[in-house]
Amino acid sequence: MNILLTGGAGYIGSHTAVVLVEAAHRVVLLDNLSNSRQEVLSNLERITGENIPFVKGDVRDTTLVRQVLEQHDIHAVIHFAGLKAVGESVQAPMDYYANNVQGTISLLQAMEDCGVRRLIFSSSATVYGIPQYLPIDEAHPTHPTNPYGRNKRHIEEMLGDIAGSDRTWRIVSLRYFNPVGAHDSGLIGEMPRGIPNNLMPYIVDVATGNLSHLSVFGNDYDTIDGTGVRDYIHVMDLAEGHRSALDYLDTRAPTMSLFNLGTGNGFSVLRMVQAFEAASGKKIPYRFAPRRPGDVAACYAKADKAAIELGWKATRTLEEMCASAWNYRSPSTKTKTP
Numbered sequence: 001m002n003i004l005l006t007g008g009a010g011y012i013g014s015h016t017a018v019v020l021v022e023a024a025h026r027v028v029l030l031d032n033l034s035n036s037r038q039e040v041l042s043n044l045e046r047i048t049g050e051n052i053p054f055v056k057g058d059v060r061d062t063t064l065v066r067q068v069l070e071q072h073d074i075h076a077v078i079h080f081a082g083l084k085a086v087g088e089s090v091q092a093p094m095d096y097y098a099n100n101v102q103g104t105i106s107l108l109q110a111m112e113d114c115g116v117r118r119l120i121f122s123s124s125a126t127v128y129g130i131p132q133y134l135p136i137d138e139a140h141p142t143h144p145t146n147p148y149g150r151n152k153r154h155i156e157e158m159l160g161d162i163a164g165s166d167r168t169w170r171i172v173s174l175r176y177f178n179p180v181g182a183h184d185s186g187l188i189g190e191m192p193r194g195i196p197n198n199l200m201p202y203i204v205d206v207a208t209g210n211l212s213h214l215s216v217f218g219n220d221y222d223t224i225d226g227t228g229v230r231d232y233i234h235v236m237d238l239a240e241g242h243r244s245a246l247d248y249l250d251t252r253a254p255t256m257s258l259f260n261l262g263t264g265n266g267f268s269v270l271r272m273v274q275a276f277e278a279a280s281g282k283k284i285p286y287r288f289a290p291r292r293p294g295d296v297a298a299c300y301a302k303a304d305k306a307a308i309e310l311g312w313k314a315t316r317t318l319e320e321m322c323a324s325a326w327n328y329r330s331p332s333t334k335t336k337t338p
C-alpha cells in the first residue's frame with residue numbers, strides 16, 4: 001500500500017519508513033526538514049535498496065498535501081510531523097499550536113478532500129501528565145502539564161470528533177513513551193540539534209566527549225535508587241508498532257482508537273547510565289543536580305492493549321537500545337553498512 005509519512009525524515013519517521021518498506025509498503029516522505037537532514041534520505045535508500053520518494057514541504061501547505069495524496073495514490077497517512085521540545089513549547093506556545101495543531105488541521109482537510117480516511121497519529125505519553133497510578137493504561141486521565149502535551153491532547157480530541165462525524169474514518173493515535181536507540185546499520189538515528197534535552201542523546205554526547213558529564217536531575221525521588229524512572233522503548237520496536245497499527249486500520253479498527261506504545265518496564269537514570277557504560281565501554285561521568293521542574297518520579301506504560309488488539313509487543317532489550325544508540329554516534333564506527 002502507498003503510505004504517506006509526514007515528518008518522515010525525522011527520528012521515528014525514518015525508522016518507520018525502513019520497517020514499512022521491508023513489509024512491502026511503498027512510502028512517500030513529506031518533511032520541511034526543520035528538524036532533520038537531507039542525508040537521511042540517501043541513508044534510507046542505502047538501508048532499503050529502494051528509491052524513496054521525498055517531498056520537501058510543510059504539512060500546513062494544504063494544496064501541496066492534496067497534490068501528494070493524489071499523485072502517489074495514498075491509502076493511509078502516518079502523521080509524525082511536529083515540534084516536540086517540551087521546554088521550547090513553554091517558551092513559544094504559539095509556534096507549537098501553529099505547527100502541531102494547525103498542521104494537523106491542514107493535513108486532515110487535505111485527506112478529507114482526497115477521500116483518504118486512514119490515519120495514524122504520533123501522540124505521546126506526555127498527554128497523561130502526572131501519573132495518578134502506575135502502570136499507565138489508556139484509560140488514565142489526561143492532564144498534560146505543558147503546551148506540547150496540550151497540543152497532543154487537542155489533536156486527539158479533534159481526531160475523536162472527526163471520527164464521530166463520519167464513520168468511514170479509521171484513526172489510530174499512538175501514545176509513545178520514551179523512544180531511544182537506532183537502526184542496526186548505524187546509518188539513521190537520533191541527532192538533536194544543540195544540547196540535548198532528553199536523557200539518551202545527552203548520555204551519548206558525554207560518551208563522545210562533546211559534553212563533560214551528565215547532570216542527573218534529582219536523586220531523592222521515591223524510586224529504586226532515587227532517580228527518575230521511565231519506559232524507554234527501542235525505536236525499531238516503535239517503528240514495528242506502526243506496521244501493526246496499519247494492518248489493524250485495514251482489518252479490524254473501529255473509527256478511532258488509542259494505544260500506548262511502551263515496554264511496560266521502567267528504568268532509572270542510573271540504570272540507564274550503567275547499561276550504556278556496559279554497551280559502549282565508555283565511562284559516563286555524572287553529578288547529581290536538582291530535580292528538573294515538571295518532572296515526575298516514575299512513568300511507565302501498561303502495554304497490554306497494544307499486545308491484545310494490535311498483536312504488537314516491544315521485544316528489544318535495554319542493552320540493545322544502548323548499543324544501537326552508541327553504534328549510531330560512535331566515532332569509531334566509521335564504515336557503516338546496512
Ligand code: NAD
Nearest residue numbers: 007010011012031032033034035036058059081082122124
Ligand atoms: P523529529 O523532530 O525527529 O521528527 C519530526 C519531523 O517533522 C522532522 O523531520 C521535522 O523536520 C518535521 N516537521 C516538523 N514540522 C513540520 C511541518 N510543519 N511540516 C513538515 N514537516 C515538519 O521527531 P520524532 O522524535 O521523530 O517525533 C515524531 C513525532 O512523534 C512527533 O510528532 C513527536 O511529537 C512524537 N513523539 C516523539 C517522542 C520522542 O521522544 N521522540 C515521544 C512521543 C511522541
Ligand code: WQD
Nearest residue numbers: 086124126197198199202215216217228229230269292295
Ligand atoms: C528522562 C529521565 C529526567 C536529561 C520527554 C518528554 C516527553 C516525550 C519523551 C515527546 C528523567 C532524566 C534527563 C538529563 C536527567 N517526548 N534526565 N538528565 O522527560 O520522560 O520525556 O521525552 O513526546 O513528552 O517530556 O524524557 O529523556 O527528558 O528524561 O537526569 O540531562 O532522565 O529527569 O527522569 P521525559 P527525558
